Amino acid sequence: MELKDFIEKFAEQFDETPSEEFEANTEFKELEEWDSLTILTIIAMVDEEFGIKIKAEEIRSVDTVEELFTLVKSMAK
């Protein structure tokens, strides 16, 4: 999966934030919609798309969507 597709998939998990707002450098934890439900949604999405079980703490350890993508790709190896 490329970064562009990941950003799209990431944006899909948000119900209130318009998808146009999501870019590589979006600091997702600063979004108003970011809460414990969205963390679980991202965990589920990563599992579904990459077959990886990422932890909440790991998601919190990065700031931007691109950093998350890099983290997930490194775990996929």
Place this chain on the structure above:
Amino acid sequence: MYNPFSLKGKTIFITGASSGIGRATAIECSKLGATVVITGRNKERLNETYTQLEGNGHIQLIADLNKTQEIEKLLSNLPVIDGCVNNAGIVKTTLTSFITNEALNEVMQTNTIAPILLTQQLIKKKKLKAGSSIVFTSSISGVSIALLGNVLYSTSKGAINGFVKNAALDLATKKIRVNSVTPGMVETAILNDGTISNEQLKEDMKKYPLKRYGKPEEVAYAIIYLLSDASAWVTGTNLLIDGGLTLQ
């Protein structure tokens, strides 16, 4: 010594006894004089429970309760019992939009279908004496409230809630009581699947009026009440143990 909660002379069968609530229940039952038959899937961890039991005559049996042949073998080695604690259970955190057939089946099989079929077999094979007690480890999740990520677990426990009531009705003529305990969050390994961080757990504890999670032995004591003769007139109920959470 006067003790209405004594389990002396009783043989109690406990599933999921390799850890957590099952382990605590087995140990506390043994301290109250019961002969305990414990089962689990993990040999080392089940043996760890076994070595902590007080008194003699206890039995440990390895079995995967999701496999019919293993249930049959387990039952053939099981003595006649006075109590059964259907405690084995798993958690698979997910959200409604991500439910898979596989995950749903896995959770329902272990948490709901296996203990129901085990109960049926115990009765059919006359392993449960008249006057015996069946206790299910249920949860507030799916019975009183919902918890984020718990859709599969809640579904499995909601089903158990329904089963307990109907089984209690069906089995009353045999003088077999059926009840459940519905704990809130309890400090066991089931919390360690990594989807909830330690900070989140600490924040979550504050929501409890009693400001903490439960301990496995605290759930064990409730199970023991339901196993003992002290609860001889109690059937078809859920015993709530939640630090006051569902009051709010």
